Amino acid sequence: MSALPNVEEYVICPYDSAHRILPVRLTYHLTRCAKNFPSAKLVRCPYNSTHLHSVANMQNHIIECPNRSAAERFNLPDVLPPVEPRAREFLIESAEDWDAEPPVQTYNPAAHCEKELIIRNLQGAPPAARRAFRESERRRFREKNQF
Ligand SMILES: [Zn+2]
């Protein structure tokens, strides 16, 4: 008995066969590796989201997947996973827990200006145009505030 993890417990990374990953680290690893191999068109196994294969290999994998029998009793899939994995969806889905960044609040400056009646600046416009724009903004400002 050894305290070290059994070599057979490691999983080979689908992106780079030189990567050996412990199953508990796999989701995290795949998220990072997907960024390093953006051209790798891998699809996810419907029975286990950490099984990634090319489309051709996935057709065989689905037949042999060790997670299949358990899932099949409840749900018989009749379609293969989509051919083109949507990369952004993949990253968002597997970005859970590990290194999770705080959610970024969406901020729409234009909508904010409209709402708060802030006088906007025309970026990069010639001074005369900027002046005319500022004037029209001031008028707009005054008109809105009269009611
Ligand atoms: Zn890897």
Ligand SMILES: [Zn+2]
């Ligand atoms: Zn599988």
